[in-house]
Amino acid sequence: MTREQEYINFLSLKMAISSQTGFDIEKSELTPTLYPHVKDTVQWAIKGGCRAIFSSFGLQKTVTQLEIAKQIIAHKGGKALIVCPKRVVIEFKAQAKEHLNMDVTYVRYMTDVIDCKTDIMIANYERVRDGDIKPDYFIMTSLDEASVLRDYGTKTYQEFLPKFSPVPYRYVATATPSPNRYKELIHYAGYLGIMDTGQALTRFFKRDSTKANNLTLYEHKEEEFWLWMSTWALFLTKPSDLGYSDEGYELPDLIAHEEVVNVDNSTAGVNKDGQVKMLREASTKDFRGKAKERRDNLDVKVDRIVEILNRPENKDDHFLIWHDLEAERHAICKAVPGCKAVYGTQKDEEADIIIDDFKNGRLKYLAAKPSMLGEGLNFQYHCHKAIMIIDDKFHDKFQAIHRIWRFMQKHNVHLYLVYAESESKIYQDFILKWEQHNKLVDNMAEIVRKYGLYGLDAQEKMMRWMFASREEYKGTDFVSVNNDCVLEAFKKPDNSSGLIITSIPFSNHYEYTPTYNDFGHNLNNDKFFQQMDFLTPEMYRILQPGRLACIHVKDRVLFGNATGTGMPTIDPFHAMCIFHYMKHGFEFMGMITVVTDVVRENNQTYRLGYTEMCKDGSKMGVGCPEYVLLFRKPQTNKSKAYADIPVIKDPESYSLARWQVDAHAFWKSSGNTLLTAEHIANMKIDQVRLLFKDFDRNNVYNYERHVEIAEMMDRINILPRTFMAIDPTTDHPMVWDDVARMKTLNTRQTQQNRQNHICPLQLDIVDRLIDRYSNEGDEVYEPFGGIGTVGYCALKKRRKAFLSELNYDYWFDGLGYMREAEMKASTPTLFDLMEMEAV
Structure with missing residues (x-):
């Protein structure tokens, strides 16, 4: 093999196609009553070993995870752990019994794990994060609604990596990876051991050299990125993505109603320049402004909610009322007769009863934060209408919409989006993110349809980037x-x-x-x-x-x-x-x-x-x-140091003095005095910089004086924050400061x-x-x-x-x-x- 052929072989090994670390399983071994798309997903995930499952709402993501756990335990032994939001535990218990005829156990501590009689256990994220549950005890783990890791912050994500890395079979599952939150997607890749997060960032994203963490997917990398994703993540929007009939999986229409409430613009206040503002306005970047608008417009929003509920077409229907603030919860429950709420400080037993009553049609109005009930729960059987107070937390809100707008919903879904006219930019941003999310999911689903579940052509297609x-x-x-x-x-x-x-x-x-x-x-x-x-x-x-x-x-x-x-x-x-x-x-x-x-x-x-x-x-x-x-490169004649063809200097153009400066260290001498604050205050920064360099080169260096000048500039508010105005200087030939x-x-x-x-x-x-x-x-x-x-x-x-x-x-x-x-x-x-x- 020639050196060139060896090099080409090396390049071909760079292709980012994830390896298979699992095992094959026959369809005949799976639970017979599973839907065909679920069986395919289970086979694909077990063969991969560590995979992400992004199945749309109603495609039985919960059952899929349970079946994967069941089959891995049957073939490899050991125990399985599914980690999920606290309020979703009840769904796993119910669906395990209904679809797989088996029991699963909710565990809080390792003592519960050791004493547990079932092979599959459920725990919430807080228990794992705080160290009560040890993931390395299990042979298989799955993070359900894994996108909630985002809400816990980077620290929790970093803690989860070493906690779960010893687990041979790792999965993540969520219906809604965030739109254009590419970092979330590559964090999943890092967690699953597919590719180091830093390497994925480098490979697919250009960075803003002036601002950290401002990532944009390279345009020329977009197709490769999605193709790479398809080798370890399955985006499933409907059964036909895998070639099956969509009968029974047609989503009903989603009818969105904009409910804009008026505000008192006479209280708009003044801008930073002291000019009177014509309109009240809350920017997506102005956290204080957004919070103030929410507080000031609370009463008119609640009045609108009551009015919506009392409209003739709505009077007999059950409603979910999504809010985000505690003050909103109190006001809603006070204004809406018979409305009950689920909230963070509530006892688990009370919350579970309220959830069960609403889920089964015994409760007409349920108020909750999307962060509490927005993920994993199925409310589509007795409810097809929801009211949502809009804010900029798109992911939570989008998840919440799908508690009722999902497969198996028999009615068209009506969504009433309530916001103040001063929050129009926040609403527009919400709609834009929705469009971006749909594009993201369509990209991945199209790749599944194009290349098949196992991406058989992926390696061949990715060769085109050679x-x-x-x-x-x-x-x-x-x-x-x-x-x-x-x-x-x-x-x-x-x-x-x-x-x-x-x-x-x-x-x-x-x-x-x-x-x-x-x-x-x-x-x-x-x-x-x-x-x-x-x-x-x-x-x-x-x-x-x-x-x-x-x-x-x-x-x-x-x-x-x-x-x-x-x-x-x-x-x-x-x-x-x-x-x-x-x-x-x-x-x-x-x-x-x-x-x-x-x-x-x-x-x-x-x-x-x-x-x-x-x-x-x-x-x-x-x-x-x-x-x-x-x-x-060593010269041919080792008895002399000269190069075979020396680099010769003409003394006329390369003087003895220049040689001394190039070849030797330097000594500084003292002489000039420091500039005063008055001098500096009247100068432009570029003048200050040049004068400091000149002074520093002609005086014995004094660290304290250097700092003193910088502090003086800071006191008179001329020390730049974006570049260094008085950086250290040196004449040493091995350090080039100019x-x-x-x-x-x-x-x-x-x-x-x-x-x-x-x-x-x-x-x-x-x-x-x-x-x-x-x-x-x-x-x-x-x-x-x-x-x-x-x-x-x-x-x-x-x-x-x-x-x-x-x-x-x-x-x-x-x-x-x-x-x-x-x-x-x-x-x-x-x-x-x-x-x-x-x-």
């Missing part, structure tokens, strides 16, 4: 290729480049293309360096003996919600790179440190916040600088309304490296070409360039910059013309 084209452009002094850099490196001649400058992908931190060739498209550091193991030997072969490879890298921030540490930590990526390149024969020559703006970094990661520092400084690290790692962070080709990209590079390399860095480590006429090689920064700088400095780049848009944009640089380098200057004339 890079399969090549395009080359040759200038006078440069070659740029749109191709996989490894495949391209295989073709380059030995000892053909005098310098390598590259900013390698920072492990799997970003993906730059939708292809599996992308180095960022790897599960972890180990897999990333396995792919680098194909490229680095080629870089070594291509580089001339005695010459340098300059590798730009940065350490990675690992967030506690992805690692389980509860705090941000640092992945020492630069150190891993040092050992990687040394493993392949390079000699390590040192590294240059490029300082970065810690305030800007914190705005992107939220890991170094001042407020958190005040709470506990022990969890705070420092900002992440960038590094240029210097590696040398690199212009914004001096990249991205500036040109923005001006031309083109796609920005995710991690642009600063022009300053490349210029210095080229000057220091190459001769005019040398070829500078960059395997990760990006938007052509290295080629652009090399051509300006009268070198040749060879670049490869996988992303077509980056590659195409880079051609423009390199053609421009080549043209400028070949255009004679006035001095050139004068010399030519003299000759």
